Amino acid sequence: MKINKKANAEVKPDPRAPATKVTLAMVASACGVSSSTVSRILNGTAVVSPKKREAVDRAIAALGFTPNPVARGLAGGRTLSVGVVTQAIDSPFYGPALRGIEEELGNAGYSPLFVSGHWNSEEEQRCIDVLLSRRVDGLIILTGRLSDTALRNTAKSVPVVVTGRRLEAPGLYSLDFNNFQGAQLATHHLLSLGHRSIAFISGDPAHPDAHERLNGYRSALKAAGVPFNPALVLPGDYREHSGIEAVERLLDSRERFTAIFAANDQMAFGAALALYRRGLRVPDDVSLVGFDDLAAAVHSIPPLTSVHQGPSELGQLAATSLLNLLSGRVPTERLPEPRMVIRSSTRALPGP
Amino acid sequence: MKINKKANAEVKPDPRAPATKVTLAMVASACGVSSSTVSRILNGTAVVSPKKREAVDRAIAALGFTPNPVARGLAGGRTLSVGVVTQAIDSPFYGPALRGIEEELGNAGYSPLFVSGHWNSEEEQRCIDVLLSRRVDGLIILTGRLSDTALRNTAKSVPVVVTGRRLEAPGLYSLDFNNFQGAQLATHHLLSLGHRSIAFISGDPAHPDAHERLNGYRSALKAAGVPFNPALVLPGDYREHSGIEAVERLLDSRERFTAIFAANDQMAFGAALALYRRGLRVPDDVSLVGFDDLAAAVHSIPPLTSVHQGPSELGQLAATSLLNLLSGRVPTERLPEPRMVIRSSTRALPGP
DNA sequence: TTGTACGCGTTATCAT
């Protein structure tokens, strides 16, 4: 065994030579078989005699052969690449999702091609066209603005996994967080702490999840018998600055409130900053809850109570779903339920 | 003019038909020319008669032809794709760099292929091999752990732009931030505010920039005639938690200090949290400076004074440098000097 | 200026 290992080590490819220059044909001639046979062994397309198989395997290792994905793609085979359209490559929420996708896909030998749609359906469509022209084997679309029909359409040419909506179609699988329930959870948490005047900073109305979160808030209020006060709902756009503005507007309105539920963490951070500037302390003066549980929530001041959604799990599950789709299986992946992560930005309302 | 536009609009390709099925050969036969001619027009390889040129252009538009990048790659032509190896796809610092790259490359018709090396030189090498096998036209490597010789080597097979080090080699261009100067700036800022006992939380010693930043700190101290106190230098690893630990250790050591300079913003955030937990206020009790000027620095509590480096510019410049390299020009891009961004985490030391 | 023919590295379809 030891000797064998040594021998193998010695025939290993010269690290100076680019491995990409060794072709399948070279492997074939090196051990006196046809290129078809080598291809078959590589892809497991057909049964080959153990003898040749072994010889070929050895030659592949010795020559350091790596199949050329480009040629594979041209020949109509798979490219072992999948397109991932996200909205911004540096999104704090989807970043971990990309990471999850990369991991999961990498384990299966696939390479992700990341492109950004910038929340613009036309741009997304362009991205998809580029991806398709690059012959990706499948597509993962993270919560875009594309119409359902456009999505169904592309699913006709290639397997698609889409997040952020619920949609059934052939060759298409969708994965969606339960925003409604998450918002209920957050509101309920505040309610259970004794808060009754809970402001809500809503998300960008162009996103469906913004409505779902608002509805979850209202639903929890209703369940607790707390009347809904429209004056406590502030418009936002999911970005930090809108959180700042919302709080300033709220404070200026002199509407009474003891807690704020922001429809995402970024706005919660902005809200916290605005409160800080006005000399209000979190959670002593105002309790604050976010949504998404970004990585930054752990180290914010104070650490932010938030609704956890797990984008990295989202990414992993999207990837495995697509992998299933690609191998003809039917995906059954489901996203975990949202859950509260209670940190230091919320506390019980002091009794009267 | 108006009429022309209308006419053009009417011959635009049927949006339902996938544009990827129209081949160059089809265009050729559609207007009675050879495929070479079409190819030549597409690439500007040779002069063709205006007549045919126009006919072909029209046919291309009418049929909605899109060149197949995969076939191009195989044929030895360019793939119009460049590999980008970053360390983590969700890095708060390099994220914007990826965005800058994407933008700049996109404008030039190139597609980036993002892969993550996870601060592991072997993994980086694997990434590069994958990228090379996918026939990328060039490589952008964001501050990896790869050896200079490995880098020089890959630059032999494809143009490379590398950041985070200064390195000269054929087919290679490097872009580096001035970490030393940045750290000087930060320290000087604190010094000019009257601080004399300035703690330093250092970065991961495996990164060269960590040493440069420490040296910048020491240099500024020396220039101001402030003796260097090793007890004020705390080890860190560039992550939030190490900032927390550093401050706890510092506080427990009972060493006197009035300011902290963290070698990056993430550790500064951790430090701020640790101070908060111990009841120390920033900047009233302790001034705090970070490094990198992450997007989150703007909305942290208090907004963090930091050394601005501009990762998105880094990305853009890396991309244009590579684009220059690819078109045979010699890149001359230079990174902007680091500069202080003064926010609310620092203040003058009250007089004695 | 333009067309022909071949090659890029694989997979797929035939035969055998």
Place this chain on the structure above:
DNA sequence: ATGATAACGCGTACAA
């Protein structure tokens, strides 16, 4: 089970 041979879509010498 295995081997020729033809695509795949495009670039490019070479020829005309």
